[in-house]
Amino acid sequence: MLRILIFFTILLFIPFSIGGNSLNQYWNPEAFSIKRAHTDAMPPMLMISKENFQLNVDQVDPIELECMSKNIYFEASTESTAGKIAVGQVVLNRKDSISFPNTVCDVIYEGKHYKSGFPVRDRCQFSWYCDGKHDRPFRGKLWENSVELAKFLLETDDLVDITDGATFYHADYISAPRWTTTKIKTVTIDRHIFYSSRRM
Secondary structure (H helix, E strand, C coil): CHHHHHHHHHHHHCCCEECCEECCCCCCCCCCCEEECCHHHCCCCCCCCHHHCEECHHHCCHHHHHHHHHHHHHHHCCCCHHHHHHHHHHHHHHHCCCCCCCCHHHHHCCEEECCCCCEEEEEECCHHHHCCCCCCCCCCHHHHHHHHHHHHHHHEECCCCCCCCCCEEEECCCCCCHHHHHCEEEEEECCEEEEECCCC
């Protein structure tokens, strides 16, 4: 059931055009919101079926799964499926970039640390990790859903990136950080605004 939900979520967020002119309005159900930037650069509609997803079930590292699950849980546990996938996709985009560490856990835990190994407060990439609070998820439905989505992201090759290559994001209820002036806004999903370092 979860895979079907994820499949249709991704299908809804693939940008498309009609008559050669990209749409500048996107479906905006009550369950979540999405606003695209750079609609003139959107690729044509892609046809997706569950068969398109290449799964690597035996290649999921349990430590990487734990790291990704925590990041999705603490960053987006109350957001829509799309919001959770987008947060996870940023981690994967960073992992694949030469500008960031090359493992999921190293991406998530990147930042300044004391000699004891504890992160310096507010000096990390994902705020939950260095906010001074405990990092133990409540083992309920939200955690279970975060684990399932993390597993899906880590198992699936060639997943359509609904963030358009974003490697940064911030919550929409805070003032835009200084680093946004050098980034390209790609999309807003739920309460997060996503950015890429590359030009669209």
